[in-house]
Amino acid sequence: MQRNTYVSAAAAVVLALGGPVAAAATAAAAPTALTAATAARADVTAEAAAQAALKANPGVIESLDRDGAVWHVDVVSKDGTHSELEVDAASGSVTKENQDDDQKADDYASLLAAKVTAEQAMKTAVAAHPGKVWSVEWDDDDDNGRAATWNVEVKTTDGKTQNVHVDTATAKVVSSDADDDDSDDGNN
Structure with a gap:
């Protein structure tokens, strides 16, 4: 004891x-x-997430956005197949979440024919407003009589959110505006 x-x-x-x-x-x-x-x-920026997604699933990016620890990327192949991918924001690993084989290339004709890609639109937006791309989205909604644009959200170096609209034929900034609400929405 x-x-x-x-x-x-x-x-x-x-x-x-x-x-x-x-x-x-x-x-x-x-x-x-x-x-x-x-x-x-x-390490995994929007640009790197786009490259990883296209390497895993060749095609054209329709949209890309950051949601917490993942990038959601929609890719359309030349035959019109729409795939939803997730890219891990820390490792860059790609996971296919969903694939829609019912779509046809005609459904995405304007996207597939665009001279300016999502990657080029991101470069244009960051050149106009230095910072990090948080999302990019194809917009061919012509309700306002405007031609198709890429809508790019940039978190600028001064902490603001800038919404930049890039022409899909010329890669020039059509318009840009700052969000009124620059609060952190938890999507870091």
Whole structure:
């Protein structure tokens, strides 16, 4: 019984002294670990997500948007097959979520014939408003008499959200406006 008491006392001393040392070592390593995790998360930009999606599923991007830890990417192939993909924002891995084989190329004729791709529209938008692309979407809704455009959302370096409309034939900015509500919507 006395032997167990000595062993227990020795274990308590080791834990008491080892605990603060381990905690200090962990605290010292935490900024490095946090920085590495943050760097990994920041590695997959909209442009990188677009490349990963097109490598996994060749075609033309119809839309791309960031939702928390994933990029949602819609890709249309030359035959009109519409695929919904997810690209992990930390690793860049691609998962096919859904595929619609019932569509025909005619349904996406204007998108497939566009001279300016989503990738080019993103470059144009960031050149006009430096920052990070958060989403890009094809818009051929001609309710307002306007030709098709790429709608690109850019989180600018000054913390604002800029909505940039890029012409699908010339890659020029047609219009842009800042969101009135620049609050963080949780989609970091």
